[in-house]
Amino acid sequence: MTLIQNIPLDQIDFSDGTFSINFMPDLERLRSxxxxxxxxxxxxxxxKPKGYQIISGFRRIGVVQGLxxxxxxxxxxxxxxxxxxxxxxxxxxxxxxxxxxxxEKAIALEKLVDHFKVNxxxxxxxxxxxxxxxxxxxxxxxxxxxxxMEEEVKRYVLEEAVSRSNIRKLARLSVEDRNAAITLLTxxxxxxxxxxxxxxxxxxxxxxxxxxxxxxxxxxEIQSLITHPELTSTQKTERVKRVLMxxxxxxxxxxxxxxxxxxxxxxxxxxxxxxxxxFFEGRGLRIAFxxxxxxxxxxxxxxxxxxxxxxxxxxxxxxxxxxPNPKHPTTNRFK
Amino acid sequence: MIPFQIExxxxxxxxxxxxxxxxxxxSLPHVPVEEVRDKKPLIKALLSKEDPIGxxxxxxxxxxxxxxxxxxCPGTSNHICCGYHVINALTNCPMDCSYCVLQGYLNxxxxxxxxxxxxxxxEIETFLSQNHSFLPRLGTGELSDSLALDSIFPxxxxxxxxxxxxxxxxxxLKTKSGRVxxxxxxxxxxxxxxxxxxxxxQMIEEEExxxxxxxxxxxxxxxxxxxxxxxxxxxxxxxxxxGWEKGYREVTQQLLDRIDTKRIAxxxxxxxxxxxxxxxxxxxxxxxxxxxxxxLFPGRDGKFRYLKEVRIEMYRKMVExxxxxxxxxxxxxxxxxxxxxxxxxxxxxKNSSHLNHLFEERLKKFMNGD
Numbered sequence: 001m002t003l004i005q006n007i008p009l010d011q012i013d014f015s016d017g018t019f020s021i022n023f024m025p026d027l028e029r030l031r032s033x034x035x036x037x038x039x040x041x042x043x044x045x046x047x048k049p050k051g052y053q054i055i056s057g058f059r060r061i062g063v064v065q066g067l068x069x070x071x072x073x074x075x076x077x078x079x080x081x082x083x084x085x086x087x088x089x090x091x092x093x094x095x096x097x098x099x100x101x102x103x104e105k106a107i108a109l110e111k112l113v114d115h116f117k118v119n120x121x122x123x124x125x126x127x128x129x130x131x132x133x134x135x136x137x138x139x140x141x142x143x144x145x146x147x148x149m150e151e152e153v154k155r156y157v158l159e160e161a162v163s164r165s166n167i168r169k170l171a172r173l174s175v176e177d178r179n180a181a182i183t184l185l186t187x188x189x190x191x192x193x194x195x196x197x198x199x200x201x202x203x204x205x206x207x208x209x210x211x212x213x214x215x216x217x218x219x220x221e222i223q224s225l226i227t228h229p230e231l232t233s234t235q236k237t238e239r240v241k242r243v244l245m246x247x248x249x250x251x252x253x254x255x256x257x258x259x260x261x262x263x264x265x266x267x268x269x270x271x272x273x274x275x276x277x278x279f280f281e282g283r284g285l286r287i288a289f290x291x292x293x294x295x296x297x298x299x300x301x302x303x304x305x306x307x308x309x310x311x312x313x314x315x316x317x318x319x320x321x322x323x324p325n326p327k328h329p330t331t332n333r334f335k
Numbered sequence: 336m337i338p339f340q341i342e343x344x345x346x347x348x349x350x351x352x353x354x355x356x357x358x359x360x361x362s363l364p365h366v367p368v369e370e371v372r373d374k375k376p377l378i379k380a381l382l383s384k385e386d387p388i389g390x391x392x393x394x395x396x397x398x399x400x401x402x403x404x405x406x407x408c409p410g411t412s413n414h415i416c417c418g419y420h421v422i423n424a425l426t427n428c429p430m431d432c433s434y435c436v437l438q439g440y441l442n443x444x445x446x447x448x449x450x451x452x453x454x455x456x457x458e459i460e461t462f463l464s465q466n467h468s469f470l471p472r473l474g475t476g477e478l479s480d481s482l483a484l485d486s487i488f489p490x491x492x493x494x495x496x497x498x499x500x501x502x503x504x505x506x507x508l509k510t511k512s513g514r515v516x517x518x519x520x521x522x523x524x525x526x527x528x529x530x531x532x533x534x535x536x537q538m539i540e541e542e543e544x545x546x547x548x549x550x551x552x553x554x555x556x557x558x559x560x561x562x563x564x565x566x567x568x569x570x571x572x573x574x575x576x577x578g579w580e581k582g583y584r585e586v587t588q589q590l591l592d593r594i595d596t597k598r599i600a601x602x603x604x605x606x607x608x609x610x611x612x613x614x615x616x617x618x619x620x621x622x623x624x625x626x627x628x629x630x631l632f633p634g635r636d637g638k639f640r641y642l643k644e645v646r647i648e649m650y651r652k653m654v655e656x657x658x659x660x661x662x663x664x665x666x667x668x669x670x671x672x673x674x675x676x677x678x679x680x681x682x683x684x685k686n687s688s689h690l691n692h693l694f695e696e697r698l699k700k701f702m703n704g705d
Contacts, residue, residue, distance in 0.1 A: 124383070137385040165615075172622055208628040249630045251642055279632035281643055283674055 004042055007074040009065055011051045018083070019090045020058050021111065023103040024158055031063050039064060042075045044093065046086065052076070056090040084116045095130060102146070102161075103154045105131045109140060110147035139164065145171035152182055163192050169199040177206065177213035184217050187226045188240060189233030201244040208248075211334035216247070219333075247333070255280055262316055269303055271296065274316075285317055339429035339545055340393060341487070344368045345377060345445065347398035353450035355488060356397045362487050366395075374398065378443050386620060391444030392429050395487075400449040405458050408477060414636060414670045416687045419507070420462075420473040424448075424455060424490055428479040430511060431544040433624040434572055437478065439613040448488060456497060463504040470695040476509025476530075480546075483510075485517055492517055498526040505698055507567060511543060513551025519562045525702055528600045529559045530567025533590065535582030538574050542626050549586065553593050560598045565701050568594075571605030571669055573649050575629045575641050583649075584656055591660035599661075600701055601694070604653050605669030606646040607631070608638045635672070643675065650679040665697045 033040075043057025054061060055077070064072050077086070091108060094100065100108065112118045112127060124140050133139050142164050146157060149170065157167060170178055181202060190198065202213050216222070221243045225236050246253040263274050275286040287304070291297040307313050341363060348370050350356045360368060371377055374396070381387045381394075404423040408416065426447040427437060449455065463471060475481045475494065485491050491508050498506040499522055506527045508518075518529065531552045534542075539549055547555070556566050568590065573583070607626065614627050631639040640646065650668060657664050667690065668676055676683030684690040 134383075136383045141385055168619065204628055207625065251630050251645070252632070255642070255644075279634075279642070281632070281634050281640075282672070 003076050003078070005074060005076060006071045007045060007052055007076065008071045009061070009069065012045065012061060012072075013048070013051045013053055014061075016053050017058075018053070018115070019055050019087055021090075021094070021100065021104045021107045022058050023101065023107060023154060025059050027059060027063055030059055031067070034060065034063050035067065039073050041093075041097065042073045044077065044086075044089065045074045046077045046081070055086050056093040084118070087111065087116060091130065100131060101158055103158050105133070106143040106147035106154075109143045113140075113144060142167055142171070150175065150179060150182075153178055156182055156186060160190070160195070162195065166192065166195050166199060169196065169203065172203065173213065177202075180212065180214040180217055184213075184222070184226065184240070187233075188237040190237060194237055194241070197241060198244065201241070201248050205244065205247050209334045215334050216244075219243070252279070259316075262312060265312060266307065266310060268307070269300070271300055272303060283319060341366050341395045341446075342393045343395075345371050345374075345394065345396045347374065347396070347450075348372050350397050350399050350450040353397075353399070353452070355448070355450035355452045359395070359397060359448065359488050363395075371396075374443070378445070381444055387444045388438050388616070388620060389431065391427060392431060392446055394445055396443070396445035396447045397450050398447060399451040400455075403458065404449070404455050405462055405473065414634075414672050415668070415676065415684055415690055416670060419477075420471060421477045422455070422459065422473050422475045422494075423478055424452075424475050424494075425479045425484055429483050430480055430546050432511075432546070433542045433544075433617050433621040434607060434609060434613070434626050435617075436610060436613055438616045438620070439610055446484075448484065452493075456493075459497070459504075460501075463501055467503070469691055470698055471504045472507060472694065472698075473504060474507035474509055476507065480512060481508035481510045482512040482514065482518075486514075489517070492521060495521045495523050495527045499524040501526070509567070509569065511546035511552065513547030513555045515555045515559055518564070519558060523562075523564055525563065525565060528565045528567050529556070530569055530601075531556055532569045532571055533586055534570075534572075534574065535579075535586050537578075537582060538576065538626075542574070542621075542624060549589070553589060557593055560595055564598075565600035566594065566598055567600050568602045569605070569669075570653060571603055572607035572626075573604060573646075573653070574607050574626055575645055575649060576625065579649070580652065583653060587653065587656040587660070591657075596661035596664055599664060601697060602657065602664055602666045603669045604650050604666065605671075606641050606649060608634070608640045608670065610638055614639070636670075638670075646671075647675060647678045650675070654679060665693075667693075 039060055041057075041060075043060050044055040045052040045057075046055055052074070057072075057074075061072055108131070109123065109127070112123050113120055118127075120137070120140060124135055124137050128135050128140060133143075146154065146167050149157075153170060156162070157170075162170070170181070173181060181199070184202075185195065185198070188194075188198075202216060205211075205216055206213055222240055225231065225239050225243070228236065231239070259276050266274070268274060271291060272287060272289045275288070277284065277286070289300045289304075291300055344360070344363065344366050346356060346360075346368055351370060377396075381391060384390050400423065406421050406423070408419040408421050426443070426449075427441060427445065428435070429446060459473065462473075475490070482491055494506055495508075495518060498504055504526070508527060508529045509532065510529070511532050515529065533549060533552060536549050539546060556568070560566050570583070570586075576582070607629070609627075609631075611633070617624060618627065630642055630645070632642065634640045641649075654666055657666060668679065673683040684693060
């Protein structure tokens with residue numbers, strides 16, 4: 001049986017976070033509401049030998065303390081109630097009033113498994129739906145891994161609304177690699193797909209070359225881009241991706257470079273574009289051109305005709321077979 | 336026996352009375368059995384697990400298959416294929432190769448054995464008795480390892496005997512197993528080709544879990560050859576990795592040292608390739624796998640492959656080493672373009688039918704004892 005009463009703030013134990021699942025709470029609206037209307041929903045406290053333990057209402061208590069109040073309307077539980085049951089009360093109290101953000105769901109699920117020792121199978125089957133999550137072990141494990149990540153990473157996940165699949169990618173990195181990756185990610189403007197691309201590239205480069213993410217990020221090419229004063233975040237993102245792609249696919253990068261060199265050597269007019277097959281698979285070349293008048297059209301035909309006399313053009317069509325290049329850029333710059 | 340364990344058997348109640356189901360239950364008396372009326376909730380429950388694919392490999396589902404179980408191998412578009420036919424007797428595999436395409440294809444992750452066996456044999460019989468313009472080649476090694484469950488149910492033994500009694504048709508058993516004792520005393524009459532996928536030991540250890548080591552596979556091939564079976568060898572996937580030349584050179588040398596190449600019916604070379612959805616799945620199941628770290632890009636059929644120049648280099652080297660041992664080896668490329676064929680061999684089959692015809696000519700030589 002609970003009683004409603006006004007409990008002095010100096011009797012509440014703020015250091016006990018057993019039932020807290022707050023992460024980066026948005027307190028502005030709550031502050032305005034409490035200032036105007038007071039605390040409408042009592043917080044839930046448990047009476048302990050020395051003071052009161054907060055079960056539910058950490059944010060409300062934090063706000064009233066900030067507003068200089070000396071007490072807060074509370075529902076107090078006196079009898080011995082099992083911790084897990086109290087945790088569920090707290091969860092339901094919050095679920096019905098404000099809901100949880102992604103990190104708070106992770107914290108709640110981690111407390112259920114690690115602190116309250118609820119069997120993960122039971123958590124999957126019975127508790128994931130409380131958080132609007134499917135009953136799936138992989139989903140539970142994703143959230144558990146998020147709960148165990150560093151504060152900065154959690155902040156990033158929340159602020160950028162990182163998807164579950166990208167959370168799993170972050171979870172696969174070591175703590176050091178993850179912290180290094182975050183310094184790069186926060187410097188760029190990344191949508192979900194770009195984030196996935198960059199995480200994948202970092203993971204694969206570091207795995208292949210057996211080096212750390214820090215070593216990759218510390219490369220001059222990347223540092224100079226991140227710190228460039230005139231590039232926008234979007235520009236930085238595209239150029240960093242390019243650098244990572246070249247690191248990841250050095251052979252392809254070399255082929256593209258060679259093709260581009262030969263193409264420039266043909267000195268084609270800007271109205272004619274020359275393309276190799278996608279990923280150099282298949283034979284031949286593709287030409288595209290555009291024109292706005294018959295005169296332009298004739299001019300293009302004349303250029304194309306002249307092209308046919310160029311030996312280097314014929315070689316490009318034949319696909320000039322490449323012997324393995326002994327001076328080929330090494331795939332591992334980190335040895 | 337493949338080193339795997341069946342933890343539980345799920346038995347479709349409609350299959351409970353089938354002799355195949357009874358034979359399996361008899362050979363696994365200590366494995367718990369649960370009868371199932373509707374497989375959908377069972378599959379749904381498995382799919383909700385962290386690793387449904389891995390878990391599925393340890394749980395056997397016996398059920399009936401309604402529909403055609405003999406289909407042409409889908410092959411791949413814009414490339415030359417060999418005209419093989421796939422027998423669907425068993426789906427999924429107790430082995431666990433990081434690059435296995437089944438990880439991305441199967442909606443039902445259970446190791447699944449279809450118990451309406453007589454219907455399958457009738458379907459094969461009907462197919463073989465049709466008036467084909469080609470010599471049909473059929474195999475069980477696309478949706479599973481052909482020999483994987485033979486210790487539990489005599490799948491291969493039954494098929495070997497079946498094909499031996501027919502005038503037309505060749506059975507191919509494709510495997511990474513080292514155990515072939517159960518095949519050695521069968522009267523196969525040259526109608527079955529037993530083939531092995533091979534790779535350097537380092538690749539087998541890193542990417543082909545629960546498979547036989549290379550030495551075991553080659554020894555099994557040698558045993559089959561001694562009993563008159565034609566043998567096939569598949570260098571597929573060919574994996575471009577640090578030290579690949581040394582690794583594959585050693586494999587070809589071991590092969591040439593231990594196997595009478597005159598009895599090798601065919602040898603295939605297939606660069607590592609995969610459908611786009613596989614990488615994410617395999618990446619989560621095998622975070623330490625290195626096979627996806629090469630430079631792989633989408634081909635004209637959508638599958639990811641090494642750069643063409645890399646593949647050509649690998650194929651040329653392989654052909655050179657193999658032909659040094661035996662210039663008459665029948666070597667073909669799996670799922671490759673005409674251009675790559677031409678750059679490797681100096682010629683190319685005109686199309687898939689042409690390649691199929693070449694297979695036929697090769698098989699006729701074997702069957703005639705040439």
